[in-house]
Amino acid sequence: MPNAARRSERSRQAILESALALLHESGYADLTIEAIAARAGVGKQTIYRWWSGRGAVVLDALVEQAGASEPPPLPDTGDLEADLRPVIRAIVAELADPRLSATTRALTVEALTSETFAEQVRDRLLRPQLGTIVARLRSAREAGDLRADADLDQAVELLIGPMYHRWMLRTGPLTEEYADGLLDLALAALRR
Amino acid sequence: MPNAARRSERSRQAILESALALLHESGYADLTIEAIAARAGVGKQTIYRWWSGRGAVVLDALVEQAGASEPPPLPDTGDLEADLRPVIRAIVAELADPRLSATTRALTVEALTSETFAEQVRDRLLRPQLGTIVARLRSAREAGDLRADADLDQAVELLIGPMYHRWMLRTGPLTEEYADGLLDLALAALRR
Amino acid sequence: MPNAARRSERSRQAILESALALLHESGYADLTIEAIAARAGVGKQTIYRWWSGRGAVVLDALVEQAGASEPPPLPDTGDLEADLRPVIRAIVAELADPRLSATTRALTVEALTSETFAEQVRDRLLRPQLGTIVARLRSAREAGDLRADADLDQAVELLIGPMYHRWMLRTGPLTEEYADGLLDLALAALRR
Amino acid sequence: MPNAARRSERSRQAILESALALLHESGYADLTIEAIAARAGVGKQTIYRWWSGRGAVVLDALVEQAGASEPPPLPDTGDLEADLRPVIRAIVAELADPRLSATTRALTVEALTSETFAEQVRDRLLRPQLGTIVARLRSAREAGDLRADADLDQAVELLIGPMYHRWMLRTGPLTEEYADGLLDLALAALRR
DNA sequence: TGATAATCGAGACGGTACGTCGTGTCTTTCA
DNA sequence: TGAAAGACACGACGTACCGTCTCGATTATCA
Numbered sequence: 001m002p003n004a005a006r007r008s009e010r011s012r013q014a015i016l017e018s019a020l021a022l023l024h025e026s027g028y029a030d031l032t033i034e035a036i037a038a039r040a041g042v043g044k045q046t047i048y049r050w051w052s053g054r055g056a057v058v059l060d061a062l063v064e065q066a067g068a069s070e071p072p073p074l075p076d077t078g079d080l081e082a083d084l085r086p087v088i089r090a091i092v093a094e095l096a097d098p099r100l101s102a103t104t105r106a107l108t109v110e111a112l113t114s115e116t117f118a119e120q121v122r123d124r125l126l127r128p129q130l131g132t133i134v135a136r137l138r139s140a141r142e143a144g145d146l147r148a149d150a151d152l153d154q155a156v157e158l159l160i161g162p163m164y165h166r167w168m169l170r171t172g173p174l175t176e177e178y179a180d181g182l183l184d185l186a187l188a189a190l191r192r
Numbered sequence: 193m194p195n196a197a198r199r200s201e202r203s204r205q206a207i208l209e210s211a212l213a214l215l216h217e218s219g220y221a222d223l224t225i226e227a228i229a230a231r232a233g234v235g236k237q238t239i240y241r242w243w244s245g246r247g248a249v250v251l252d253a254l255v256e257q258a259g260a261s262e263p264p265p266l267p268d269t270g271d272l273e274a275d276l277r278p279v280i281r282a283i284v285a286e287l288a289d290p291r292l293s294a295t296t297r298a299l300t301v302e303a304l305t306s307e308t309f310a311e312q313v314r315d316r317l318l319r320p321q322l323g324t325i326v327a328r329l330r331s332a333r334e335a336g337d338l339r340a341d342a343d344l345d346q347a348v349e350l351l352i353g354p355m356y357h358r359w360m361l362r363t364g365p366l367t368e369e370y371a372d373g374l375l376d377l378a379l380a381a382l383r384r
Numbered sequence: 385m386p387n388a389a390r391r392s393e394r395s396r397q398a399i400l401e402s403a404l405a406l407l408h409e410s411g412y413a414d415l416t417i418e419a420i421a422a423r424a425g426v427g428k429q430t431i432y433r434w435w436s437g438r439g440a441v442v443l444d445a446l447v448e449q450a451g452a453s454e455p456p457p458l459p460d461t462g463d464l465e466a467d468l469r470p471v472i473r474a475i476v477a478e479l480a481d482p483r484l485s486a487t488t489r490a491l492t493v494e495a496l497t498s499e500t501f502a503e504q505v506r507d508r509l510l511r512p513q514l515g516t517i518v519a520r521l522r523s524a525r526e527a528g529d530l531r532a533d534a535d536l537d538q539a540v541e542l543l544i545g546p547m548y549h550r551w552m553l554r555t556g557p558l559t560e561e562y563a564d565g566l567l568d569l570a571l572a573a574l575r576r
Numbered sequence: 577m578p579n580a581a582r583r584s585e586r587s588r589q590a591i592l593e594s595a596l597a598l599l600h601e602s603g604y605a606d607l608t609i610e611a612i613a614a615r616a617g618v619g620k621q622t623i624y625r626w627w628s629g630r631g632a633v634v635l636d637a638l639v640e641q642a643g644a645s646e647p648p649p650l651p652d653t654g655d656l657e658a659d660l661r662p663v664i665r666a667i668v669a670e671l672a673d674p675r676l677s678a679t680t681r682a683l684t685v686e687a688l689t690s691e692t693f694a695e696q697v698r699d700r701l702l703r704p705q706l707g708t709i710v711a712r713l714r715s716a717r718e719a720g721d722l723r724a725d726a727d728l729d730q731a732v733e734l735l736i737g738p739m740y741h742r743w744m745l746r747t748g749p750l751t752e753e754y755a756d757g758l759l760d761l762a763l764a765a766l767r768r
Numbered sequence: 769t770g771a772t773a774a775t776c777g778a779g780a781c782g783g784t785a786c787g788t789c790g791t792g793t794c795t796t797t798c799a
Numbered sequence: 800t801g802a803a804a805g806a807c808a809c810g811a812c813g814t815a816c817c818g819t820c821t822c823g824a825t826t827a828t829c830a
Contacts, residue, residue, distance in 0.1 A: 006796060006806055029305060032785060043808045048787065105304050111360055112297050113221060122361045151373075153364060154354070158377060161354030162346070168303055169314045172345060181343075185350060189381035198774055198827070224816060235777045240818065390780055390822065413689060416811060427782045432813065489688050495744055496681050497605060506745045535757075537748060538738070542761060546730070546737030548744075552687055553702060554694045556729060565727075569734060573765030582801065608790060619803045624792065 002049050014040035015047060016061040023058060024099060028106040031058070055110035055117055062103055063124045071129070074136040080145050081187055083136055088159065089179045095167040096174035108168070130156050137190075146190045159186045194241050206232035207239060208253040215250060216291060220298040223250070247302035247309055254295055255316050263321065266328040272337050273379055275328055280351065281371040287359040288366035300360070322348050329382075338382045351378045386433050398424035399431060400445040407442060408483060412490040415442070439494035439501055446487055447508045455513065458520040464529050465571055467520055472543065473563040479551040480558035492552070514540050521574075530574045543570045583626065590616035591623055592637040599634060600675060604682040607634070631686035631693050638679055639700050647705070650712040656721050657763055659712055664735065665755045671743040672750035684744070706732050713766075722766045734762045 018040040022031050031054055037044045051057045074083050094100045107125070111118035137152050146155075162182055166172050210231040214223050225246055229236045243249045266275050286292045299317070303310035329347050332338050338347075354374055358364050402424040406415050415438055421428045435441045458467050478484045491509070495502035521536050530539075546566055550556050594615040598607050609630055613620045627633045650659050670676045683701070687694035713728050722731075738758055742748050 003796095003805070006804085008795090008807070011807075033787085034785060037808095041808080043806095043810090044787080045789085045809090046807065049806075108360060109301050109304050112301050115362070118360065118362045122363055126361060126363070154373065154377070157354040157357055157363065158350070161357035162349040163353070165349055165353035165356050168300060168310065169318060170307070170310045171314055171318070171349065181346065185346070185381045189377045195774065200776065200826090203776075225818085226816060229777090233777075235775095235779080236818080237778090237820085238776065241775080245818095387779070390778090392781065392821095395781075417813085418811060421782090425782080427780095427784095428813080429783090429815090430781065433780075492744060493685050493688050496685050499746070502744065502746045506747055510745055510747070538757065538761065541738040541741055541747065542734070545739070545741035546733040549733055549737035549740050552684060552694065552740075553698045554691070555698055555702070555733065565730065569730065569765045573734075573761045579801090584802070587802075609792085610790065613804095617803080619805080620792080621794085621804090622802060625802090629792095 007050065008046075011040070011042050011046050012050070015042055015057060016064055019054070019057045019061045020065065020103075023102055023106060027102060028058075028109060031106070033057075055106075055114070056120075058103065058106050058110070059117070059120055059124065062107070066125060066128065071132050074132045076136065076139055078143070080136065080140040081183060084133065084159075084183055084187075085180065087133060088163075088183045089176055091160070092163055092174050092176070092179040092182075095163060101167070130160070133159070144192070147192050150190050155186070155190050158189060159183065199242065200238075203232070203234050203238055204242070207234055207249060208256055211246070211249045211253045212257070212295070215294050215298060219294060220250075220301060223298070225249075247298075247306065248312075250295065250298050250302070251309070251312055251316065254299070258317060258321065263324050266324050268328060268331055270335070272328065272332045273375060276325065276351075276375055276379075277372065279325060280355075280375045281368055283352070284355055284366050284368070284371040284374075287355060293359070322352065325351070336384070339384050342382050347378070347382050350381060351375065391434065392430075395424070395426050395430055396434070399426055399441060400448055403438070403441045403445045404449070404487075407486055407490060411486060412442075412493060415490070417441075439490075439498070440504075442487065442490050442494070443501070443504055443508065446491070450509060450512065455516050458516050460520060460523055462527070464520065464524040465567060468517065468543075468567055468571075469564065471517060472547075472567045473560055475544070476547055476558050476560070476563040476566075479547060485551070514544070517543070528576070531576050534574050539570070539574050542573060543567065546570075584622075587616070587618050587622050588626070591618055591633060592640055595630070595633045595637045596641065596679075599678050599682060603678060604685060607682070609633075631682075631690065632696075634679065634682050634686070635693070635696055635700065638683070642701060642705065647708050650708050652712065652715055654719070656712065656716040657759060660709065660735075660759055660763075661756065663709060664739075664759045665752055667736070668739055668750050668752070668755040668758075671739060677743070706736070709735070720768070723768050726766050731762070731766050734765060735759065 015036060018036050019031065022035055022039060026035075033044055033047055033054055036042075036054070036057065037047055047057065051060065074087065077083055095104070107121050111121050133156055134152050137146065137150070137155055140146050141148065141150055141152070159182065163174065163179075166178075167174060172178065207228060210228045211223065214227055214231060218227075223246055225236055225239055228234075228246070228249065229239055239249065243252065266279065269275055287296070299313050303313050325348055326344050329338065329342075329344050333340065333342055333344070351374065355366070355371075358370075359366060364370065399420060402420045403415065406419055406423060410419075417428055417431055417438055420426075420438070420441065421431055431441065435444065458471065461467055479488070491505050495505050517540055518536050521530065521534075521539050524530050525532065525534055525536070543566065547558065547563075550562075551558060556562065591612060594612045595607065598611055598615060602611075607630055609620055609623055612618075612630070612633065613623055623633065627636065650663065653659055671680065683697050687697050709732055710728050713722065713726075713731055716722050717724065717726055717728070735758065739750070739755075742754075743750060748754065
């Protein structure tokens with residue numbers, strides 16, 4: 001096992017940047033280890049030394065990207081639906097854009113392939129990203145706007161799951177109206 | 193383009209059966225065209241002549257399997273939640289079993305890769321399978337148990353989406369309690 | 385094991401020609417399977433399917449080359465030394481030229497590496513090439529010019545061995561004078 | 577260029593010993609710089625600092641080994657053939673043993689690859705080792721047992737060359753009888 | 769019913785990427 | 800401050816599949 005202390009930071013960053021660039025330019029199917037190495041000016045072995053495969057590289061790249069800018073907490077105006085609407089709309093908009101959703105596509109494929117990878121995605125990307133929503137829901141529950149017994153993780157799933165499903169299987173349009181409707185529906189289930 | 197009239201039925205079936213068998217035995221990653229051809233005792237060209245790739249083979253295999261036994265309509269006892277509960281539990285149970293959900297895993301990966309493939313899955317597998325649920329919801333809406341303006345497709349997504357999400361990203365257990373809780377939650381949103 | 389009947393003659397020849405060309409252009413150290421495949425416009429697997437490695441390719445290429453022109457028998461003027469002199473000079477001249485001896489260099493390296501390869505070289509290249517010398521020595525023995533008990537294979541080795549040794553270890557010049565001197569010396573040992 | 581005065585004698589010996597050990601255990605193909613360094617408990621750079629490659633290491637190792645015990649001069653009983661017979665037999669026996677001849681194999685491969693390496697082998701190993709034979713031949717020539725014009729280096733080649741050739745290309749057995757026969761034949765060429 | 773045309777099993781083909789190995793250089797850490 | 804340790808860029812290895820392509824050898828209609 002390699003000695004992390006001696007790791008080349010320059011190579012690490014070049015690899016992560018190259019992976020993201022290639023992912024956006026050519027999609028996940030064309031994202032090969034060889035292409036990443038070539039673009040990063042790095043030997044393949046340097047990738048295999050520190051990552052288990054292209055999925056792991058992409059995950060790290062996205063975590064790095066996300067970690068750079070901690071998401072600000074959602075506003076709490078007292079109106080839960082109004083506070084959540086922009087986030088839901090933003091997520092739907094991202095899914096609607098094939099370029100922006102390329103990373104999500106890649107992660108989902110990899111998560112479906114490897115159990116441990118799924119857990120990594122969940123813990124390192126999903127939870128942090130959805131954390132602000134959970135926080136806002138918690139404050140709403142404390143304010144008595146939601147059922148006192150509401151499971152917040154399940155509540156987020158009720159918001160997120162349907163749109164992912166629609167996105168993956170193209171069962172309907174991913175529009176602002178859809179986002180608003182879904183939010184309305186989900187909150188109807190959660191309110192007292 | 194090949195002449196479908198002269199197609200060998202024996203080969204067609206051997207290929208579909210081999211694909212499903214390999215999928216269950218070794219998972220989607222090891223499901224190669226060469227492996228299918230070898231197990232089916234068939235030339236690779238015979239596969240490429242009639243299908244566009246492994247995804248198309250698997251899809252056909254599953255459609256064939258599903259089509260063999262048309263699903264019976266759900267009972268309509270007047271109690272919507274009671275009528276739906278067994279189906280929801282069954283779907284959750286299938287997702288909880290890695291063997292049974294291998295096919296879903298495969299289809300989802302392929303749907304994430306190809307737009308047209310996603311549409312095929314939606315139209316030829318998903319809609320038929322979820323049709324019984326839609327039918328039962330429709331009867332409930334007519335009976336005044338659901339909001340009159342309820343969008344039935346969206347309603348199904350509200351039931352199905354969260355559990356798929358949980359399954360893919362392992363965000364929680366896939367148990368009978370979960371199934372019941374999800375159903376309860378979704379119906380809360382849909383009822384008048 | 386592959387079916388030789390379906391083998392592509394075009395590829396076979398392109399591979400052998402590329403191997404020889406590369407060997408002369410860049411030497412044995414740079415003669416890689418990848419380079420041969422690239423120059424021949426052939427997949428690597430096509431080489432590995434029919435040969436065990438670069439040594440086997442080179443051997444086949446040389447056997448093919450040699451087989452194209454069956455060497456004419458040596459003249460038999462009655463003067464053994466005069467009849468042999470041109471051949472010995474030619475062999476020495478070939479060894480003296482780094483370009484021409486590149487193939488011999490390659491084969492020798494490979495022969496030193498693999499026992500079975502050495503036997504292949506011996507049987508398919510060396511023996512045919514030295515056959516004419518053996519034939520001339522036999523006729524000389526029958527004419528009473530050589531010792532009646534002379535072992536002809538050993539006799540050839542006495543001629544060939546010293547010059548190979550000198551060539552490999554650079555223990556002296558490889559000139560016409562050397563060739564003549566060696567022939568003189570060897571025949572002194574073999575004559576009655 | 578490194579400062580030889582500060583060189584670690586301990587490392588130097590560990591490297592040479594490891595090289596020889598690995599050569600005997602696994603053959604020349606598996607003798608890599610990495611393996612030598614690992615077994616010697618030495619950094620790769622320490623090898624590259626003082627040697628140009630594995631060939632140079634092996635050569636040094638063998639020179640060291642040979643230099644440890646200066647070979648005693650051959651006896652001079654007046655009977656040249658009797659005095660030479662044990663040495664020739666010994667060389668043939670060494671070549672016949674794959675273990676013992678592993679080093680010769682390695683050196684020959686390397687000599688075929690690099691011109692300057694060949695000269696090193698010739699000057700530092702071959703000449704010293706064959707020096708005793710040359711000396712005995714010289715005394716024989718002075719005693720009038722050999723032709724007065726005999727070139728002693730060529731004479732040694734006449735003895736050594738054929739057996740190396742036989743060894744490399746497996747053109748015949750390497751037995752005591754062969755050794756005796758070769759000696760007989762060579763001396764026949766050299767005697768007055 | 770025998771000719772003829774397509775499909776079939778088989779598998780070789782040119783390619784691409786894989787993941788591993790060894791090279792020779794460069795960098796960090798320690799005695 | 801020199802050597803151990805080993806990460807690095809590089810490039811070849813031999814393998815696995817890809818999707819295309821030729822082969823006879825069955826079929827299975829139509830002349």
